[in-house]
Amino acid sequence: MSMIQYQPYQTEDGRTIGNTLMEMKNITLRFGGVVAIKDISLDIREGEIRAIIGPNGAGKSSMLNVISGFYHPQDGEVWYKGEPRPQMRPYQVARLGIARTFQNIALFEGMSVLDNIMTGRLNHMSASILDQMIWWGKAEREEVANRERAEEIIDFLEIQAIRKTPVGRLPYGLKKRVELARALVAEPSLLLLDEPMAGMNVEEKEDMSRFILDVNDEFGTTIALIEHDMGVVMDLSDRVVVMDYGKKIGDGTPDEVRNNQEVIDAYLGVAHD
Amino acid sequence: MAAGGPAKGGQSLAEMRAVSGVPESVPALLARNVAQFPSKPAYREKEFGIWQTWTWAETAEEIQAIAYGLMALGAEKGDYIAIIGRNRPALYWSMVAAMKIGAIPVPMYQDAVAEEMAYVLDHAGARFAVCGDQEQVDKVIEVQETVHCIEHIIYQDPRGLRKYDHSRLHALADVQAEGRAAHERFERQLAEREAAVGYDDTCVMLYTSGTTGKSKGVVLSNRNVIETAKNSSEFDRLRPSDETLAYLPMAWVGDFIFSIGQAYWTGFCTNCPESPDTMMTDLREIGPTYFFAPPRVFETTLTTVMIRMEDAGAFKRAMFHYFMDHAKRVGPALLDGKPVGAIDRLKYWIGDKLIYGPLKNTLGFTRVRVGYTAGEAIGPEIFDFYRSLGINLKQLYGQTEATVFITQQPDGEVRADTVGVPSPGVEIRIGDSGEIYYRSPGTFVEYYKNAESTADTKDPEGWVATGDAGFIEESTGHLRIIDRAKDVGKMANGNLFAPKYVENKLKFYPNILESVVFGAGREYCTAFINIDLAAVGNWAERNNIAYASYQELAGHQQVLDTIQQHVEEVNKSVAQDPMLSGCQVHRFLVLHKELDADDGELTRTRKVRRKIINEKFEDLVTALYDGSTEIYTETEVTYEDGRKGKIKATLEIRDAKVVEPAGQTQVAAQ
Numbered sequence: 001m002s003m004i005q006y007q008p009y010q011t012e013d014g015r016t017i018g019n020t021l022m023e024m025k026n027i028t029l030r031f032g033g034v035v036a037i038k039d040i041s042l043d044i045r046e047g048e049i050r051a052i053i054g055p056n057g058a059g060k061s062s063m064l065n066v067i068s069g070f071y072h073p074q075d076g077e078v079w080y081k082g083e084p085r086p087q088m089r090p091y092q093v094a095r096l097g098i099a100r101t102f103q104n105i106a107l108f109e110g111m112s113v114l115d116n117i118m119t120g121r122l123n124h125m126s127a128s129i130l131d132q133m134i135w136w137g138k139a140e141r142e143e144v145a146n147r148e149r150a151e152e153i154i155d156f157l158e159i160q161a162i163r164k165t166p167v168g169r170l171p172y173g174l175k176k177r178v179e180l181a182r183a184l185v186a187e188p189s190l191l192l193l194d195e196p197m198a199g200m201n202v203e204e205k206e207d208m209s210r211f212i213l214d215v216n217d218e219f220g221t222t223i224a225l226i227e228h229d230m231g232v233v234m235d236l237s238d239r240v241v242v243m244d245y246g247k248k249i250g251d252g253t254p255d256e257v258r259n260n261q262e263v264i265d266a267y268l269g270v271a272h273d
Numbered sequence: 274m275a276a277g278g279p280a281k282g283g284q285s286l287a288e289m290r291a292v293s294g295v296p297e298s299v300p301a302l303l304a305r306n307v308a309q310f311p312s313k314p315a316y317r318e319k320e321f322g323i324w325q326t327w328t329w330a331e332t333a334e335e336i337q338a339i340a341y342g343l344m345a346l347g348a349e350k351g352d353y354i355a356i357i358g359r360n361r362p363a364l365y366w367s368m369v370a371a372m373k374i375g376a377i378p379v380p381m382y383q384d385a386v387a388e389e390m391a392y393v394l395d396h397a398g399a400r401f402a403v404c405g406d407q408e409q410v411d412k413v414i415e416v417q418e419t420v421h422c423i424e425h426i427i428y429q430d431p432r433g434l435r436k437y438d439h440s441r442l443h444a445l446a447d448v449q450a451e452g453r454a455a456h457e458r459f460e461r462q463l464a465e466r467e468a469a470v471g472y473d474d475t476c477v478m479l480y481t482s483g484t485t486g487k488s489k490g491v492v493l494s495n496r497n498v499i500e501t502a503k504n505s506s507e508f509d510r511l512r513p514s515d516e517t518l519a520y521l522p523m524a525w526v527g528d529f530i531f532s533i534g535q536a537y538w539t540g541f542c543t544n545c546p547e548s549p550d551t552m553m554t555d556l557r558e559i560g561p562t563y564f565f566a567p568p569r570v571f572e573t574t575l576t577t578v579m580i581r582m583e584d585a586g587a588f589k590r591a592m593f594h595y596f597m598d599h600a601k602r603v604g605p606a607l608l609d610g611k612p613v614g615a616i617d618r619l620k621y622w623i624g625d626k627l628i629y630g631p632l633k634n635t636l637g638f639t640r641v642r643v644g645y646t647a648g649e650a651i652g653p654e655i656f657d658f659y660r661s662l663g664i665n666l667k668q669l670y671g672q673t674e675a676t677v678f679i680t681q682q683p684d685g686e687v688r689a690d691t692v693g694v695p696s697p698g699v700e701i702r703i704g705d706s707g708e709i710y711y712r713s714p715g716t717f718v719e720y721y722k723n724a725e726s727t728a729d730t731k732d733p734e735g736w737v738a739t740g741d742a743g744f745i746e747e748s749t750g751h752l753r754i755i756d757r758a759k760d761v762g763k764m765a766n767g768n769l770f771a772p773k774y775v776e777n778k779l780k781f782y783p784n785i786l787e788s789v790v791f792g793a794g795r796e797y798c799t800a801f802i803n804i805d806l807a808a809v810g811n812w813a814e815r816n817n818i819a820y821a822s823y824q825e826l827a828g829h830q831q832v833l834d835t836i837q838q839h840v841e842e843v844n845k846s847v848a849q850d851p852m853l854s855g856c857q858v859h860r861f862l863v864l865h866k867e868l869d870a871d872d873g874e875l876t877r878t879r880k881v882r883r884k885i886i887n888e889k890f891e892d893l894v895t896a897l898y899d900g901s902t903e904i905y906t907e908t909e910v911t912y913e914d915g916r917k918g919k920i921k922a923t924l925e926i927r928d929a930k931v932v933e934p935a936g937q938t939q940v941a942a943q
Contacts, residue, residue: 151321156432161550163322167507214433 006045017238018046021190021222022067027076029062030060036062037073038246044190049216050224051233054243055266060226061103061194063243068100068192069093081189095123099188101179103195103226109168113159113178114150118165120182121146146185153181156218157211175203177211184196184215191215193225197232205229209236230267234258241267295503297472298495300336300373310513310540316362319555320546322878327362327539335363337463339370339445339665341452343401344459346425346443350375350466353397353478355423357381357390357413358405361544362706363429363445367403372476375466376401379478379490380523382877383409386911389488391416393480396722397490398422403445406430406611410442442712442863467522470495476500477533478721479526481673482876491526491673492722492750500714501676502534504697507671508681510642515541515563520552525878526673527647531565533675555638564644568651569879573807575655576783580811596624597661598867601620604629609685629662638664645669645681648878650754650773652781653689660687668692670752674730674737675699676715680752683817699750707742708758753938760883762793768855770798776881778846782839783808784832787875790858790888791894797859799897800835801890824865824922833927836863842928848932855930860897862904864890865922893924902926 008018022044029037036059044050044067052060065071066078069088078085080096099120101221107116124146125137154160157177162170167178176196183191196212197205209232215221227233233240234254242250242257244266250257257263296302306315311330318325327335348354354371358364358376368378379397381390383405392414394402399752402423404410410428417423428434429445452459476495480488505511519532532543543561545724546555577732582593603617613621633639652666659666669681670692680701682693695701699713712735719727731737742761755761756773764770772790779788779802786805792798804827811819813829820826844857868874873885887894889908896904905923912918 022627045637133884148321158548160322161554217435218432 001033003163015047015217021046025077027066029066029071029073036245040248041244042241044222044250046222048222048238049219051237052226052243053233053240057147058243059246060243064082064194064226068092068098087232089162094232095190099183099186100192101196103181103198105179107167107179107265109176111166114163115127116178117181118146118184120185127226144164150185153184155160157181170218173200178237188221191221191223195226197226197227197229205232212236279640279860297374299476299533299537301332303369304541306537313513314542316543318362318545326453336366336370338452339367340373341371341456341459343374344463345451345455346358348374348376348401353375353379353399355379355381355394355402356523357384357402358408359549360523361405362545363404364405364523373467375470377475377478381525381729382522387412390419392487394423395420397478400424403427407679408432410434446704471612477529479524479529479673482878487727489723492718492721493676494718497676497715497717498534502530502538503680505678506535506539508697511535511539513539513540513564516559516561517543517563518556519543519545527565530677536701539867545599554837555647560637560640562640562642564641566646567912568646568649569660571646571651571655575658576808593628596628599624600661601657604663605657607664609658616751633662641828647671650777654781656689670754670801672739674717675711678715679711691753694750703744708741709741709743710736712736764792764855765794769852770856771853774853775847778843784835785839789881794854795898798856800858800861802861802863803830804863827863833863833925837927837929844931845928859931860926860928862893862924862926865924866908866910866920898925
């Protein structure tokens with residue numbers, strides 16, 4: 001069984017949305033007796049910004065963890081780039097071109113911003129430990145190329161001023177940006193953002209939104225994100241999936257989702273009789 | 274760091290110049306520099322974490338490509354080309370490229386809001402705008418509704434601009450590529466145009482920041498720029514091996530003279546920071562030998578040093594204060610080459626190894642040979658602090674209309690309370706009202722499209738009114754500035770009122786960022802005070818004082834107590850001056866918001882706009898004089914994105930103790 005075929009099209013602002021990059025088919029995920037995800041299917045197309053939203057406990061983060069290959073669903077299949085993806089270790093998923101950020105920032109606090117970002121290039125280093133120790137030939141060439149890429153991202157995200165600052169000393173909003181930088185240097189084809197704007201003030205949210213749009217636009221990176229701030233989600237995304245109690249209750253463009261009665265009920269609550 | 278080889282073959286620079294004759298335009302200076310030191314660095318910019326360097330030869334090639342590209346887009350002789358963005362080599366090149374084709378560059382303040390930008394673009398009738406990035410492009414596009422003269426917009430940083438309509442929008446790199454491709458077509462024409470640029474043709478047009486009303490376009494000729502650059506470079510013996518950091522607004526005359534005038538005259542290297550936030554790090558990495566900063570930068574730096582020393586361990590702190598006290602005693606004398614005892618010298622030497630040297634290194638001032646501050650008065654303590662470290666910081670007095678230089682301090686004659694002797698070639702005269710007039714080779718040609726203002730400012734003999742009041746000290750020949758001439762007034766009781774004099778004294782306290790003194794035509798003086806959030810915030814942190822906002826901190830009782838002490842100390846000091854003792858501050862309040870250029874309260878160069886403040890805060894001024902002890906007020910503020918909001922506050926008004934003037938106290942005591 002192959003993936004859903006779409007016709008590539010141009011968005012109003014001139015980006016190209018291509019064919020299916022990833023497809024989740026009838027995913028069910030259980031933790032013991034708790035069913036976190038109940039028979040959900042969804043797809044992510046190349047070049048789009050895809051949001052997953054839902055109230056607390058809806059199963060959004062679990063879904064993201066299934067996409068990233070960290071959780072293995074009991075039922076259902078994950079198709080990636082036209083092939084079913086077998087059960088994998090996280091580093092294997094990373095090699096497939098999937099990078100992510102975390103809801104609770106997961107950086108090396110004692111290391112500088114630059115070093116943290118360089119760790120994102122791990123998949124692009126193949127020099128042996130011996131080469132790296134004597135710092136010669138391939139190791140040096142690789143390091144220079146990786147540093148170049150890291151510097152491009154530092155420039156892109158405008159964090160030149162904190163390049164050498166230990167991450168532990170940075171405020172929350174900047175840490176989030178460093179995490180995004182680390183995910184970006186890996187040159188992912190699919191970028192997963194777990195609540196990129198949680199805990200930010202309006203100005204920081206505006207900055208982050210700008211960066212997400214720019215990443216998608218400049219690098220053509222496909223982005224799947226979870227976010228609570230509805231205004232942000234509706235502005236950023238091409239398509240939105242809405243989850244509630246582990247089930248999918250809506251899927252479509254922001255406008256379609258906004259007018260979906262089930263979604264409105266889930267968010268505003270509904271009287272149970 | 275590549276040190277530039279100065280003049281080759283034992284020939285001095287002056288001799289080489291004598292042979293070649295004085296070049297009569299900036300592009301001609303460029304050609305001379307390419308011939309004299311082709312492989313010496315002309316520009317550096319930190320990008321992608323590495324300092325990228327362009328030699329004079331490479332710079333000339335880049336500029337030429339822009340010039341051809343502009344011609345391919347149809348730029349004509351006499352066109353005005355707006356330059357908007359932060360200090361980057363490509364924007365400086367665009368300015369020189371414009372001069373090359375006989376056009377006139379108009380650098381603009383990049384933080385100007387769209388409305389201010391619209392005025393300047395429209396007034397100059399700019400056909401082209403060269404922008405640094407998307408933010409500037411957006412603003413230029415936004416003002417197109419009212420401004421119709423712009424035909425092409427050129428941008429340097431393509432980020433975020435890919436999807437824009439490119440029919441009239443061009444990447445600078447593409448313009449250069451077009452230019453390189455078309456060079457054969459334009460080669461002769463460009464050479465002709467460049468040769469046609471004369472000594473008295475316009476070199477650049479700079480808009481004044483305008484403390485009152487609309488800003489005016491100051492037209493400066495090649496003669497103005499080159500003569501001034503020559504005189505000032507020789508005054509301070511600037512060398513081709515000097516290094517500067519270009520970080521002040523490109524629209525400001527100082528940056529134009531330092532980064533283009535003097536840089537092209539002397540051939541020194543202009544370094545551009547990586548981003549505005551990395552200025553301090555870049556300063557340290559470059560270690561400039563020639564450095565310029567407004568007093569605010571020195572004040573902020575000193576405040577940061579002091580805050581960090583407060584957080585240091587007791588031993589380090591004691592050592593710092595011990596050696597700094599010593600430096601204050603003998604440092605300035607050592608710098609001026611005055612006799613100092615052997616033991617004091619030894620102690621200073623030890624201090625240099627332990628404190629001064631490392632501190633200068635951290636601040637990036639290790640190699641500073643010539644440092645200037647201007648634009649505002651600098652606090653004597655702040656000034657002495659830097660001089661006692663062995664940094665040759667000096668003051669100069671100037672304005673856009675003079676192509677910067679009116680007076681400056683020669684080495685060895687530096688004092689905090691004067692602005693120096695007339696610069697080479699400058700004549701100074703004090704008018705009957707005390708206003709300062711000057712005449713110099715740098716005197717501007719005219720205000721663009723404003724003959725009336727030109728006639729008001731510059732008389733037929735070429736004397737220009739500065740608008741500042743001051744006097745020349747007879748013993749030394751140094752000029753001292755009292756205040757803006759039109760701000761100096763009389764109080765109701767006939768006492769002289771000079772607000773700036775008192776405001777400066779207040780601002781010398783690290784806790785006070787800005788102050789506005791009222792009193793013209795009144796019975797007594799009063800003041801608005803702005804606290805310095807960095808200094809007061811640090812104090813609050815150390816004393817476990819919780820605050821949620823600027824407003825809350827500004828209204829805190831202990832903060833008010835501290836400010837009151839400062840005001841009372843200032844009153845004591847003001848009382849010492851028999852002429853100005855009437856200017857003591859009787860009542861004051863601490864403002865609930867920082868005065869801001871976005872709200873129109875300050876100019877872009879951060880000078881107080883008295884008239885606007887008077888109108889905007891009329892209720893507060895009234896309260897200062899009607900005896901009330903608190904006042905409720907609502908103030909409109911403009912956010913950075915242009916939206917407007919309101920802040921509400923109840924401000925406490927305090928009375929400050931005033932001192933009887935020195936003469937009268939004795940009478941009272943008897």
